[in-house]
Amino acid sequence: MKTKTEKYKSKRLGVAHRLAKDLDSVGMIDKWTMRELDVRALTPVKPLSPAKIVSIRRREKASQAVFASMLGVTVSLVSQWERGEKKPSGPSLKLLTLVAKNGLDWVA
Template structure:
């Protein structure tokens, strides 16, 4: 653990609705399946994709992991 530092962490940057939609489509899943993998409501995924709401906290971290490593990284 002494070798573990910030450089080992997946960077977390804000994501636009278009980026989230593209990410979900890249993974080939519906909003419902994507929501279930992220442990959020399908309506929230829809709101993110339309730009009505922005992901933050744990959801944004999970989206960053999916972006970097694919959906399989979180399920």
């Protein structure tokens, strides 16, 4: 059973990655190779500047409150990101990266 949805750089890389995961599950690919494929196929996560976060939110025509609600974080945290007081990391950074790529409707 699939527990999470993965986003790929392209549809072809997605197909190749899913095939490799199936081969890995039966022991036909080693862990090192699978990690290499993860890096090459999955959407990369890069740090986002405060201005970029504001730009993403404004492009999506969302208030800080709506943006925060859609991302599952507090309005205060979005405000801190936009002022540069805190930097998004981990799952929040990944989610922001995907929203930048696919739009806010993607998380709705």
